[in-house]
Amino acid sequence: MAIQQSEDQLLRAYRQMKTIREFEERLHKEIMTGEIAGFTHLYSGQEAVAVGVCEHLDEKDLIVSTHRGHGHCIAKGCDVKAMMAEIYGRATGLCKGKGGSMHIADFDKGMLGANGIVGAGGPLAVGAGLSAKLDGDGRVAVSFGGDGSVNQGAVLEAMNMAVVVKAPVIFVIENNGYSEHTGADYAVGSRDIAGRSEAFGMKAIKADGSDYFAVYDAMAELLDHARAGRGPCTAEFMTTRFFGHFEGDPQKYRAKDEVKRHREEMDCLKNFRERTAGVLSAAALDAIDDDVLALIDEAVDEARAAPGPGADDVVTDVYATYQ
Amino acid sequence: MAIQQSEDQLLRAYRQMKTIREFEERLHKEIMTGEIAGFTHLYSGQEAVAVGVCEHLDEKDLIVSTHRGHGHCIAKGCDVKAMMAEIYGRATGLCKGKGGSMHIADFDKGMLGANGIVGAGGPLAVGAGLSAKLDGDGRVAVSFGGDGSVNQGAVLEAMNMAVVVKAPVIFVIENNGYSEHTGADYAVGSRDIAGRSEAFGMKAIKADGSDYFAVYDAMAELLDHARAGRGPCTAEFMTTRFFGHFEGDPQKYRAKDEVKRHREEMDCLKNFRERTAGVLSAAALDAIDDDVLALIDEAVDEARAAPGPGADDVVTDVYATYQ
Amino acid sequence: MPVITYRDALNEALHEEMARDDRVFVCGEDVSGGAGGTSGEREASGGIFGVTAGLLPRFGEDRVIDTPISENTIVGMAAGASLAGKRGVAEIMFADFLSLALDQTMNQAAKFRYMSGGKMGCPVVIRVPYGAGMNMAAQHSQAMYQIATSVPGLKVVLPSNPADAKGLLKSAIRDEDPVVFFEHKAMYGRKGEVAEGEHLVPFGQAALLNEGDDVTVVAMGRMVVFAQKALAGLVEDGVGVDLIDIRTTSPLDEDAILDSVEKTGRLVVVDECPPRCSVAADIGAFVASQGFSSLKAPVELVTAPHAPVPFAKDLERAYVPGPAAIDAAVRRVAAYR
Amino acid sequence: MPVITYRDALNEALHEEMARDDRVFVCGEDVSGGAGGTSGEREASGGIFGVTAGLLPRFGEDRVIDTPISENTIVGMAAGASLAGKRGVAEIMFADFLSLALDQTMNQAAKFRYMSGGKMGCPVVIRVPYGAGMNMAAQHSQAMYQIATSVPGLKVVLPSNPADAKGLLKSAIRDEDPVVFFEHKAMYGRKGEVAEGEHLVPFGQAALLNEGDDVTVVAMGRMVVFAQKALAGLVEDGVGVDLIDIRTTSPLDEDAILDSVEKTGRLVVVDECPPRCSVAADIGAFVASQGFSSLKAPVELVTAPHAPVPFAKDLERAYVPGPAAIDAAVRRVAAYR
Ligand SMILES: Cc1ncc(C[n+]2csc(CCOP(=O)(O)OP(=O)(O)O)c2C)c(N)n1
Ligand SMILES: Cc1ncc(C[n+]2csc(CCOP(=O)(O)OP(=O)(O)O)c2C)c(N)n1
C-alpha cells in the first residue's frame, strides 16, 4: 500500500518514535546507576503504536495511558525534559516529582495520565469520550492498555459501557505477549482480544504493532468511525517489549533468543527506514537521530541538576480547598 | 424431540417447578400484609431454568445463586419450610433469620448462597469449580446470573478465569430482559450473552428458558462437556419474570400487556403439561398441585408461629473464634 | 419555607445544579427510570429511591444516563468526564457497592490532583444511599463512610436533614474536589423546611443543634436524628447537651468539637458504623489527643457492634445504635466522677 | 536457630502448610513464576517479590495457580474454593489493589459465616504486600489495613519480623475465618531468627518487645522496626518504654494495651496509615474510652499525613512516620505534666 503521508509528517513520526526509543534506552542505562527510584516500565519496541495512534490526534483529543506510559506521553506531546525530571523525582518534573514514572500526566496536552492500576484507564477513557460526545465537537478519547488489561473487569465493563453510551472511545490494546511474567496465550481466554472486544458490540481491528504504517492506517479507519459518532472501537496491535517487564526483570519466561530476534525482526524504526527508503533520505533521518540523542542528553543533565521538591510539598495538592 | 426422562423424573421436575411457583405467588400475597421485612425478588416465570438445571445435579455439585434465589434454592433441595422461616426472619430459618431472602444458603445441599451483590457469584463459582477440579471427582459448579450480571466486571473476569484454570463451571445466564428497570437490549452491548461468553473461549448455548425440556437438554450437553474436564461453558436461557423486579415495582417500563402475554405464552408449567400430555396423567399432576399448596400453607403457618431470634444473636456467628 | 422530604430536597438540588451548569450530568443504574424497556415511555422515576426523578424529561438522556451494572465503571466514567471538564454525579445504588468502585474512587478520583502535582482536578460527586434500618441485610445496609473518610483526597458528606441534604449536595456539585455523598436510605421520607432556590451549606462547618454545658454529643447522618430523640429525656433530667452534627466527616470541623469539649469536658460520639477504625474512634482519638486537658470523663463511643448487619427485624433493631444507647452513654459520662 | 529473611520465612510457611495439608493452594498473578512464556520452563521465581518461589515444582500447577489480572476474581476464586472445602491462599500483588477485590473480601468472604447463621465458613487467606518506602508512588505504596480492620468478619495480620511472618502465616492458613495478611514490601529482605518446622504465632496476642514504666508505644508491621530504632536514644535518656507489637489489628489484644497504659499512663500509637479512621485512632479512642482513668497525658498518634503517598525520595521519606517522629512523640508525652 502506497504511503499517503507528506514528507514532513513522516519525518515527524520518525522523530517521535526515535525520541521514545532513545528516552527508554537511556533510562535503561541510568536506572543501573541507582539514581532513579521506584518502578519503571520501558516502552522500547512498542513505539510504532503510540506514535501511529497519536499522529492522528491533536491536543483536544484525550488519551489515558498505563504503567508503561512514557511512549504515550511523548507521542501526545508531553515535554521530554519535564518528563525526565519527573522520573528523576525533581521539583521541575511535569508533576513536581509527586507522580513519577507511573503517573506522568499533562492535561494541557490531553494526556490524562499514566496509571499504576492495570485497566483503570478503561473507565476513565469512557468518561473522557463521554465528555467529547456531550460537547459534540468530534473529539475522541483513546484508552491505551496491554494484553493483560483485557482480563481486568474494569476494561471489560468499560468496553460494554462505551457501547451503551455510544462514547467515541478507541481501545488501543498493545499485545506484547506478556503481562509481567505471564504469557498472553495463557491468560487471555480465546487468545483473541479483537474478537473479545467485538463481542461487546463494537468494531475491532487487529494489526501489526511494529509497523508504523499498519498502525496509522488501522487508526485512520477507526477514528473516522468514532469521530462520525458511530461508537467505540478496539484496535489490537501485536507488538513486543525489548526489555523486561520492569527494570531488573531476569525474563526467564522468555525464550533465550526472543528479544534478540524481535529486535531484529520487529524494530519499528528499522521497518520505518526500509518502508520510507524511496521517500526519505537517510541523511534526514540520521540528522533526526543526532537531534534526539542531544535532546535526551540535555534532558538527563537538566534532570540531574534540578532541585528535588521540599518536604512541605508532601501535604500540598491534596485538595483544591480543604476547610 | 422425544422425551427421554422417566415418569418419576418428570413428576419430580413438575413438583419442583410447581413448588417454586406457589412459594413465590404466596410470598407475593404475604408481602402485601407487611409481615415480611426487607427486599424480596420473586422467581415466578423462571422456574424451568432452576429446575431444568438442578435436575441434573446432586448434592455434591455446587451452585451459587443470586438476589432472585428462591427458585435455585428449592430446585437444589433446600428445605422449603426453613426457607420460608428465613424469609420471615425467624430463628428456625435456614440461616437463623440472619440472612433473609437475599442470603439463603445451605451448604449441605451444595447451595453456596443467594447473593445480594450482582455478579459476585461468578468468581465464587469458579472457586467452587476449582475445588471440584482439584478433587477430580467429576463434580461441577453452576453459577446462576441474570442478563444484568454479564455487565459486571466480576462475571466477565470469572468467565475468563474459568477458561484459564479449566474449571468445570457452567455459567447459567437467565435473560429475563431486564436488570431492575433497565432493558437488556439497552444494557448488554451486542445483545448476545452467549456470544459474549464464547469470546472468552468457552462453549455456549442459547435456549428457551420457559421450556423445561429445552433447558434440560441444553444442560445435558454442557454438563457432559464440563464433567469430562473440557472446561467451562455458558447457557443463556431466554425467560421472563411474572412480577416486578422487587415487590412494589410499578413496572412502567414494561409494555402494558407484557406480563399478561408472557403468563399465557411463556408459562413453563403450562408448557410442561402440554409437552407431557401423552406421558403423564392430568390427575397425577393435579395431585402434585394439591400437595404443593398444602406444603406452602404449612410453611407459612409454621414460619408465622416460629420465634424470632434473640438480640444476643446479633454478635454470634461473626467468627468461628475471635481471641 | 416549604416543607419537603430529604429525597425531594436532593432532587431539587440536582434539578437546580443541572439547570445552572450544563457541565453537570448524572449517571447510574436506573437513574433515568430505566432505559430500553418495552413500554417505550420511561417513567422517569429516578431509580429505586427516586432521587433523580424528573431529570430525564428535563435534561435529556445525554445528561441523565442509565448504565449497566458496572459500579467501578460508573464511578470511573463520571471521574474521567470530570477530569475532562464535566461535572459527573454518579449514583451507586447502595453504599455497600462502593466496594466494587473503590479503585476508581480511592486510587483514581481521590489521587489525580496529588499525582499530577496539582495540575489535574477531578470534581466528581459519588452519591451513595447508605445505612441500616430497612431489613436489607448484610450486603445492602452498610454505612461504609469510615472507608471514604480514611482516604486523603476525598471529601465525605452525611446530611442529617432535608435542608442540609439540599445545601450540601449543591456544594458538593460545585466543589473542585471529589466528594462521596452519603444519603441515608431510611431518611428519604423525612420532612423538613428547605429554602427554595440557592441554598448552600459549606463543608467543614458543623451545626450546633442543641446547647448544654454537661456533655458534648457528636453525631452524623441518621445518628443525629437518634441523638435528637434522646435529648428530650436528658434535658428533662437536667443533663445539658451540646449536640454537634458534623455534616462532613472530611473535612472535619475540629474547632467546633474542641470548643464544645472544652466547655463540657465530656464526649459521646455516635456513629452507625461498627467500632473498629470508625469515625467515632477517629473523633474520640482526636479529642483524646488535642483536647485531653479538657476531658473529665472517658470518651464514649456509641457504634454498631463488630458484626455484619443482620436481616431479621429484631436483630437489626438491636444492631443499630439508637436513642436508648445514646441516652445511656450520655448519662454514664455525665455521672462520671 | 537459622537466620533467614522475612521473605523466606513466609515462603517456608507456605511450603510447610502446603505439604501438611493438601487442601491448601495458592493463586495470584505470577505466583508460579509466570505461565505461558515462550521459554517453556518457568523460573518458579514466585512472582515479583518471590514469596511463592519454589512452590510450583514441588506442588504442581493445580495448586500453584497463575492468574490473569483479575483481583476481584482472584480473591473470589480463593474464597469460593474455601467455601467448598479448600484452603485458598490468594496473593494480591499490592495492597492498593484490595480496592479492586474489596467486594469479594468484605461483602463475600467476611460475611458468609454470619449471613448463613454460622453454617458456612470461608477459611481463605488474602496475602497483600503493602506499604511505602520504595518510591512506588500513590497507587503502589498504601497500607490499606485500616479498611480491612474496620470490617467485621475479617482477621487482619501485620507481622513485624521474620519469626512472626512465618508463625502468623501458618496460623492464618489454619484459621477457620478469612484473614487478610499484610506483608511489608520494604521488610522482605530483613533477616531474623526463625524456628524450623512447626512454629505458630496465635492471633490476638501482642508481643511486648521492650519494658519500661514511662510510656506505652503501640505499633504494628514496619512501624515496630522504627519504634525499635527510636528506643535506643530514649532509653539512653532514661525514658522507659513499653513497646507493644500488636501483631494482629483484628483481633486486637486489648488487655496488653490496657495493662501497659495502666502502668505508664501515657500512650503513643504508631501507624503507617494516614490519620483518619486509622488503627492509631482506633487504639487511641479505645484507650481514651476503656483506660481513661489511667491516662496522664494526651494520646499521641504518629501516622502518615492526610495525603497520598508521594513519589520522590525526599517526599516519601518525609511522608512515612519514622524513628524521629516516634522519638519526639514519646518525649512529648513523657514530659507532659
Ligand atoms: C490492578 C493491577 N494489578 C496488577 C498490577 C501489577 N502489574 C503491573 S503491570 C502488570 C502487567 C500488565 O500487563 P499488560 O497489560 O499486558 O501491559 P504490559 O506490561 O505488557 O505493557 C501487572 C500485573 C497492577 N499494576 N495493577
Ligand atoms: C453490584 C450490584 N449492583 C446493583 C445491585 C442492585 N440490583 C439488584 S438486582 C439488580 C438487577 C439485576 O438484573 P439481572 O442480573 O438481570 O437479574 P434479575 O433481577 O433480572 O433476575 C440490580 C441492579 C446489586 N444488588 N448489586
Ligand SMILES: [Mg+2]
Ligand atoms: Mg503485555
Ligand SMILES: [Mg+2]
Ligand atoms: Mg434480568
